[in-house]
Amino acid sequence: MASLDQLNERALVLPLIGFLLLTPPILLIFNDENEIWGIPTLYFYAFFIWIFLIILGKLLTNRLIKSELVYAKKTLPISSTSEDEGKQS
Amino acid sequence: MLSTSVVVITSFGYLLLLFMIAWWGDKLARQGNSLLRHPIVYTLSIAVYCTTWTFYGSVGYAARSGLEFLTIYFGPTIVFLGWWLILRKMVRITKSYGFASIADFISSRYGKSGRLAVIVTLIAVIGTTPYIALQLKAITTSFTVLTGVGGAVQGSNILDASESVLRDTGFWVTILLIAFAILFGTRHIDASEHHEGVVAAVAFESFFKLFALLAVGIFVVFGLYNGFEDLFNKAQSMPDTARILTLDSDVGPRWLTLMLLSMAAIIALPRQFQMTVVENVDEDHLRTASWMFPVYLLLTNIFVLPIALAGLDLLPAGTDPDFFVLTVPLHYNQETLALIAYIGGLSAATSMVIVATIALSTMVCNDLVIPALLRWNWLGINARMDLTGVLLTTRRFSIICVLMLGYLYYRTSGSGSALVSIGLISFAATAQFIPVMVGGLFWKGGNKKGAQVGLILGFIVWFYTLFAPSIARVGWLDPSFVFTGPWGIDWLHPEHLFGVTGMEPLTHALFWSMIFNIGGFVMTSVFTDQGTIERIQATLFVNAFHHPTDKETRVWRGAVRGQDLYNLVQRFLGGQRTYDVFTRYQITRGPNWQKEGPADADTIAFAERLLASSIGAASARIVVSSVVKGEVVPFDEVMAMLQETSQVIEYSQQLEQKSKELETLTSELRLANDQLQELDRLKDDFLTVVSHEFRTPLTSIRSFSEILSDHKDLDTKQANKFLNIIMKESMRLTRLIDEHLDLARVEAGHMVWHIKDIDPRKVIDDAIASIDGMIRENNTQLETDISQVFVTVSVDQDRLLQVLLNLLSNAIKFCDKTRPYVKVSAYTNKDAYLISVEDNGSGVPEADHEMIFDKFARADEDTPNRPTGSGLGLAISKGVIEHFNGQIWVETKSDKGAIFKIKLPLTS
Structure with a gap:
């Protein structure tokens, strides 16, 4: 299982990827007059990526919560203040 | 067309339903029922994002610019x-400190600055008013479209300035919404308390508008066409609709601008902040909303393009695409569907107006009115008057003002811009909050002055480049200002600032306002100092996840009694509620606050937070500081305290480390001491052995000398025998002393070595030859097995001979007395020369394998058949062999006896 740090990084990367995929110039790659299953390419692409991102987001969120719970349990016996000192530096 | 009465009755009926839902929601909350505290309700309440701008505007937008509407x-x-x-x-920060609005959030981050709260409030009100007006306009227009009263289906320009206010649908809707907002928005004095009723109503409206839009969409796609494929095929075949299926290739900058604006809006729009952050009852709900809200948006948008295509395809040219959602069903006489769509639009509009009004009125009340009243001391802070009534009245009055302002804007601006452009102007105003908000969450260095400068500059540029042109076009300003710039000054042209062309007005406005906003914020922050509270607050915000949330934020110095604080809070929150919260406080923190004498910092901070939830952070600070006779502890002192603590921690860590070091040192010393004691014991043994060894020959020499001396008459033969013994013993003494000297030299490194490359076989032969007499004397059977391969080793020949002689004599001495047997073998093994000497004696116990190479190892008195010799031979041998970089050791033979082995490196 990925560490909380790793998941934090993924939580940052996912919106960046989403932004990249949903803006030109990448978006304009699919800007043509063809159709996929009777649906214009661009329309199809936009909604496909949209759904794809939502699914990824949901998966990541589930793992983030789980991982944070594990982390919280692990750090519970240590007094939270002394732990903070270390993290902030 | 529907009859006016049906539409009016349905509208009022729907609004009545909303009142009931809100009332029911509040009732559930009062009873502690958590039915509405559900992530789905929360997600739907966030969907207040989708206003009429989405409901009607998206279709119009799609009809004009294709898929661009998706950016929003x-x-x-x-x-x-x-x-x-x-x-x-x-959410974490807001819940920790009980903020009631975005103004609280921003001003708190920058040292609870009252001035900053005023700036944020003003920008929010100015930016949101057109948006509220837009909703009112959409309601009246949709009403008109549906009933046909007041204008044709074609234009949305139906407002006649001369029309009586009382005949204006918008006016009555405004009045109803004011009533709603007052009833359900000001139920609590405590503004950060959740408005469960409002949330319930908004969630229901979000559900309904999605339902309505999907209903229209399904009717269009599957009723008017045979599914998506049919619809898109038709669309492809006509140039008018095929145009919006693809994007212009130069859409890039505009697309990016719209994406950034909508990202800013979802974070910083006052109504979004209200719903997503302030009304959040459980941080965990955000997790569900993180995917469910995008799903809601996706569903909302799936049919937008199809409806737009259908409208363009099927309706007469010139129909306003902004109301396709209504006009398409109407055109096909689907009156019920049209009514549902109309109610959906009404939902979208009313939910936005209600939430925005509550959010704005909270800010106006807490950040504009109350601070002003406090400043001029109209509230008589030091009197003992109940202020809850004043607060409620102020908030209600704020609601009326905000909504009336929206209505006024709607009445005067008339029509003009399409729904979309008004919405975007509003978004761009909201975007001005982003640098100070997001910057403030991650950058501790951002300070109050920077935030003020950034916000003001960004707002001015927004106003000048976007808002002013939009109202100039409506006719409020001299329109020439938009075309030539003020007074004809070119570089001040509002849509081509500094002569920069090539950007659309929106992109242009966002670009310049952000340059000035971010630039002003960052530069001022970098070049000015931060105050005490600012620095504390900045740390609390940036490190929100590191701090235990219940840690109090403020270090007050000064004296105020707990009872005084209680009275103060009571005046703003009312008796019952104050009693409740202080009782709860007492349960968790103990009854300390009631004690005589000054209240502790914890209690003061608690009181401040309570007040902040009611009148905003900035005002609360003023109020508390008016009774706490003192000031905030200066930052230097806070730092000093922190430093002291950290020093103590450091010292204790150092002590711990020292004690650990001492422990290791002690154990090392103990070990060394043990070794010394062992050495001391060895030395004692050594002396015992040496004296014993030396005494034996000396005793015999003395006694025989005495005999010779005393008995001069001894016969020659007898005397010769005695003299022989004396000589032999003397030689033994000499040998002993020589060996001691040798060992001492070897150990001290004073031995003189004559290292040469020699053939070891010759030394072995010499050794065997030298010991020949001893072999014969003991009848020992000697076997040799010496490899004939020629090799050389780098040794001192004499010393190696000495070692071999020692091993051989030992072997002869210790081998079996009845069948003495000794074997010498020598061979090359890899890059080493191995010589072994074995006997068939009693062998060496495993435990002694190391020990016998020590000096006087034989000192063990228990050894049977104590052989003669100094006991130094093996120690010397070991020293010698190790000097040759070789090894010497002993093994026990499987049957009987010992094998001594020498391993010498071959000369390379």
Whole structure:
């Protein structure tokens, strides 16, 4: 299982990827007059990526919560203040 | 067309339903029922984002610019995908400190600055008013479209300035919404308390508008066409509709601008902040909303393009695409569907207006009115008057003002811009909050002055480049200002600032306002100092996830009694509620606050937070500081305290380390001491052995000398025998002393070595030859097995001979007395020369394998058949062999006896 740090990084990367995929110039790659299953390419692409991102987001969120719970349990016996000192530096 | 009465009755009926839902929601909350505290309700309440701008405007937008409308929903999707980074932090902070509005949030971050709260409030009100007006306009227009009263289906320009206010649908809707907002928005004095009733109503409206839009969409796609494929095929075949299926290739900058604007909007729109952050009852709900809200947006948008295509395809040319959602069903006489769509639009409009009004009125009340009243001391802070009534009245009055302002704007601006452009102007105003909000969440260095400068500059540029042109076009300003710039000054042209052309007005406005906003914020922050509270607050915000949330934020110095604080809070929150919260406080923190004498910092901070939830952070600070006779502890002192603590921690860590070091040192010393004692014991043994060894020959020499001396008459033969013994013993003494000297030399490194490359076989032969006499004397059977391969080793020949002689004599001495047997073998093994000497004696116990190479190892008195010799031979041998970089050791033979082995490196 990925560490909380790793998941934090993924939580940052996912919106960046989403932004990249949903803006030109990448978006304009699919800007043509063809159709996929009777649906214009661009329309199809936009909604496909949209759904794809939502699914990824949901998966990541589930793992983030789980991982944070594990982390919280692990750090519970240590007094939270002394732990903070270390993290902030 | 529907009859006016049907539409009016339905509208009022729907609004009545909303009142009932809100009332029911409040009732449930009062009873402690958590039915509405559900992530789905929360998600639907966030969907207040989708206003009439979405409901009607998206279709119009799609009809004009194709898929560009999606940017407005992609932005929020991306922000919610990244909820873990920004939204979660905002919610965590807001819940920790009980903020009631975005003005509280921003002003708190920058040292609870009252002035900053005023700036934020003003920008929010100015930016949101057109948006509220837009909703009112959409309601009246849709009403007109549906009933046909007041204008044709074609234009949305139906407002006649001369029309009586009382005949204006918008007016009555405004009045109803004011009533709603007052009834359900000001139920609590405590503004950060959740408005469960409002949330319930808004969630229901979000559900209904999605339902309505999907209903129209399904009717269009599957009723008017045979599914998506049919619809798109038709669309492709006509140039008018095929045009909007693809994007212009130069859409890039505009697309990016819209994405960024919508991302800013979902974070910083006052109504979004209200719903996502302030009304959040459980941080965990955000997790569900992070994917469910994007799903809502996706569903909302799936049919937008199809409806737009159908409208363009089927309706007469010139129909306003902004109301296709209504006109398409109407055109096909689907009156019920049209009515549902109309109610959906009404939902979208009313939910936005209600939430925005509550959010704005809270800010106006807490950040404009109350601070002013406090400043001029109209509230008589030091009197003992109940202020809850004043507060409620102020808030209600704020609601009326905000909504009336929206209505006024709607009445005067008339029509003109399409729904979309008004919405975008509003978004761009909201975007001005982003640098100070997001910057403040991650950058401790951002300070109050920087935030003020950034916000003001950004707002001015927004006003000048976007808002002013829009109202100039309506006719409020001299329109020439838009075309030539003020007084004809070219570089001040509002849409081509500094002569920069090539950007659309929106992109242009966002670009310049952000340059000035971010630039002003960052530069001023970098070049000015931060105050005490600012620095504390900055740390609390940036490190929101590191701090235990219940840690109090403020260090007050000064004296105020707990009872005084109680009275103060009571005046703003009312008796019952104050009693409740202080009772709860007492349960968790103990009854300390009631004690005589000054209240502790914890209690003061608690009181401040309570007040902040009611009148805003900035005002609360003023109120508390008016009774706490003292000031905030200066930052230097806080730092000094912190430093002291950290020094103590450091010292204790150092002590711990020292004691650890001492422990290791002690154990090392103990070990050394043990070794010394062992050595001491060895030395004692050594002396015992040496004296014993030396005494034996000396005793015999002395006694025989005495005999010779005393008995001069001894016969020659006898005397010779005695003299022989004396000589032999003397030689033994000499040998002993020589060996001691040798060992001492070897150990001290004073031995003189004559190292040469020699053939070891010759030395072995010499050794065997030398010991020949001893072999014969003991009848020992000697076997040799010496490899004939020629090799050389680098040794001192004489010393190696000495070692071999020692091993051989030992072997002869210790071998079996009845069948003495000794074997010498020598061979090459890899890059080493191995010589072994074995006997068939009693062998060496495993435990002694190491020990026998020590000096006087034989000192063990228990050894049977104590052989003669100094006991130094093996020690010397070991020293010698090790000097040759070789090894010497002993093994026990499997049957009987010992094998001594020497390993010498071959000369390379």
